[in-house]
Amino acid sequence: MNSMTVETATGGIDKKTSTQERGIHIRPRLPDIEFDERLPRNHTGSIGETAFANMAGVFANVAEKMFIRSGNLMLPLVGQREYEQELANFIAQEAYHSRVHERMNKVLRTKRYPVEEFRSFAQRIVDEIFENAGHRMILAASLAGEQAIGLFGDALLEHPSALEKWNEQVKRLLLWHAYEEVEHTAALFDSFHLAVGDRDNAYKLRMWGLAYLTVVLASVWGAGLFVFMQHEGSREGWKLRNWRDVGSFFFGERGVFSKSGGHLKDYLRRDFHPWDGRSAHELLEKHKTYVSPDWDMTGKVKQKPVRETNAISAETLRKDVNNWVEGACFVRFLLNAGYLTGRFFLKSTAKRFWREDRKAYEARAVPVTG
Ligand SMILES: [Fe+2]
Numbered sequence: 127m128n129s130m131t132v133e134t135a136t137g138g139i140d141k142k143t144s145t146q147e148r149g150i151h152i153r154p155r156l157p158d159i160e161f162d163e164r165l166p167r168n169h170t171g172s173i174g175e176t177a178f179a180n181m182a183g184v185f186a187n188v189a190e191k192m193f194i195r196s197g198n199l200m201l202p203l204v205g206q207r208e209y210e211q212e213l214a215n216f217i218a219q220e221a222y223h224s225r226v227h228e229r230m231n232k233v234l235r236t237k238r239y240p241v242e243e244f245r246s247f248a249q250r251i252v253d254e255i256f257e258n259a260g261h262r263m264i265l266a267a268s269l270a271g272e273q274a275i276g277l278f279g280d281a282l283l284e285h286p287s288a289l290e291k292w293n294e295q296v297k298r299l300l301l302w303h304a305y306e307e308v309e310h311t312a313a314l315f316d317s318f319h320l321a322v323g324d325r326d327n328a329y330k331l332r333m334w335g336l337a338y339l340t341v342v343l344a345s346v347w348g349a350g351l352f353v354f355m356q357h358e359g360s361r362e363g364w365k366l367r368n369w370r371d372v373g374s375f376f377f378g379e380r381g382v383f384s385k386s387g388g389h390l391k392d393y394l395r396r397d398f399h400p401w402d403g404r405s406a407h408e409l410l411e412k413h414k415t416y417v418s419p420d421w422d423m424t425g426k427v428k429q430k431p432v433r434e435t436n437a438i439s440a441e442t443l444r445k446d447v448n449n450w451v452e453g454a455c456f457v458r459f460l461l462n463a464g465y466l467t468g469r470f471f472l473k474s475t476a477k478r479f480w481r482e483d484r485k486a487y488e489a490r491a492v493p494v495t496g
């Protein structure tokens with residue numbers, strides 16, 4: 127990890143974090159972005175993209191809870207003041223992300239989207255990580271998740287026109303979120319390496335975490351996109367065109383990743399660091415209009431004490447990774463995740479479920495605007 131020493135206000139020596147070295151400061155912000163029932167059904171201009179935006183907003187609540195939990199697990203083990211502060215700001219940012227996503231989810235709920243059904247399914251899959259492989263795998267999966275979102279944030283800031291047709295409020299939410307994801311990309315990563323210490327063990331954990339995250343994304347996003355497409359119209363989930371739209375949103379000619387190749391495969395490198403090959407400071411400077419200074423909550427965030435049930439000992443975290451043992455846990459996780467996904471999928475395709483849902487939706491539907 128890159129770091130340099132700096133004189134603290136009290137005269138002691140403290141370390142500058144890799145984020146600070148780049149002139150980046152993680153600031154918790156609470157934006158004034160609000161949503162109301164005028165949010166049109168097809169609010170991105172494409173059913174596939176709308177399903178993605180809605181699904182991702184609900185999934186964000188589950189993922190951010192996992193990131194916050196990981197940050198809290200790390201806090202007592204980091205041992206360096208600057209990194210602790212950065213981690214606390216990371217936790218606060220994620221908590222505000224969740225709060226603003228929830229504003230939009232509330233509107234989706236009034237329109238009878240299957241918010242709760244999907245959220246509890248996604249939570250069950252994430253819980254399976256903990257139940258099969260323990261707290262440190264939640265951490266490792268979060269680490270991979272943060273890197274993936276950080277790259278998505280980079281790509282979106284470099285190419286915001288991928289959201290050209292999106293509803294203005296949803297777009298504002300995504301751009302603010304992307305900005306902060308770039309800002310805090312290295313926070314969890316740096317703390318994790320400080321806490322684990324041994325680079326070899328940290329690497330093995332990182333790779334297992336990536337494997338868990340891949341399964342979570344494939345199962346939760348796959349099933350989630352389907353049910354959210356179905357909500358736009360009873361056969362929309364079966365239409366290839368909608369799935370192609372989701373693919374093009376990411377990788378198409380005008381898609382999010384069209385201007386930046388990302389560095390996803392770099393994560394596999396042993397000496398990977400989130401800031402490698404990125405000019406995040408310039409990117410953030412260029413797009414600082416996506417965040418308002420009025421939203422800054424620095425100094426106003428109350429830190430909650432970490433509950434004992436949500437703690438990991440340094441010994442457990444640093445225990446040697448045995449790939450055979452981890453492999454067996456992973457296979458068990460895979461089977462359980464497959465079962466849960468299959469069950470959710472079957473349940474959500476049951477005709478009665480959708481018929482009732484549609485009726486309730488039609489009764490509450492509001493005219494589509496802008
Ligand atoms: Fe977030």
Ligand SMILES: [Fe+2]
Pocket residue numbers: 193220272275307310
């Ligand atoms: Fe994040």
